[in-house]
Amino acid sequence: MGAHQTFPRGAVRIHGLSKSFTLNGAALPVLRDMNLYIRPGESLAVVGPSGCGKTTLLRVLAGLEAPDGGQVRIDGRPVQGVGTERAVIFQEPRLLPWLTVLGNVAFGFEVRGVPKAEAEAQARQNIRLVGLGEFEDAFPAQLSGGMAQRVGIARALAVQPEILLLDEPLGALDAMTRITMQDELARIWREQQVTMILVTHDLEEAIFLADRVLVMPREKGTPPRLIDIDLPRPRDRSEARFVAMRRRLMAEFGLH
Secondary structure, three states: OOOOOOOOOHHHHHHHHEEEEOOOEEEEEEEEEEEEEOOOOOEEEEEEEOOOHHHHHHHHHHHHOOOOOOEEEEEEEEOOOOOOOOEEOOOOOOOOOOHHHHHHHHHHOOOOOOOOOHHHHHHHHHHHHOOOOOHHHOOOHOOOOOHHHHHHHHHHHHHHOOEEEEOOOOOOOOOHHHHHHHHHHHHHHHHOOOOOEEEEOOHHHHHOOOOEEEEEEOOOOOEEEEEEEEOOOOOOOOOHHHHHHHHHHOOOOOOO
C-alpha cells in the first residue's frame, strides 16, 4: 500500500470478519468470514431473522465489540474501539432527562471540547435540521417518541460523523410516525452526505432508505446476499417496482 494513498471519507471495508459468543460453554458463531465493501455516502440496510448477527455486525462496526477474526477498516484505517467518525443511533434515543432538547444536543458538541456558546449555536442548527426548532426548551418527558428520536439524531450529528450506524432506530414508533421519520432519515442522509448503515426488521423501510440491502442468512456459515435497490428517489411505496422489490425481499425469507 503506497505511503501517499488516500481513501474516500466514509468508506468501510470488512474482510474475513468472524465473531462468536459463548452459550452454555460452547462457541456460538454469529458472523463467519464476512467480506463487504460499503461505498462512501452509500445507504446500506441490513435485514435478516432474529439472531442472524445484524446487531452484532453493527456493534463491531461501531467499535463496541471486537471481532474474533478478520478486520474492519474505515477510510483505510483499522477500527480499534469507538471513534468520532462514527455515530450510533439506537432504538431508544437515550436522552438525558434533566436536560432540555437544546441541552441534550449541545452536550454532543461540548464533549468534543466546543465552548458552550458555540456548542449551543451549532446545536440550534442541528435541531432545526431535524425539524424541532420550536422545541429547544422542552424536556425529554414532554416529547413524543418520534420527537425524542429526532433529538437523538441531532445529537449524533454533533460529532460530524462520516458514518451513521442505526440499530432499529424507528422500531418503537407507531406506523404513521415511522413513515414520517423514514422521510426525515432519507432527507438527512441526502443533505449530510454521510454513509448510513441501517439495521431493520422492516423490509419496506429497507427498500425505501437503502441503495443496497444486505440479507443476513438464518443458517450460520451461509454468506449474506447483497441486493441492489435500483429505484429512483424519492421513492414511492405504492409504485409497481417498489412493490415488486418488496416481493423479492420477502421471497429471500420464504415469505409470500
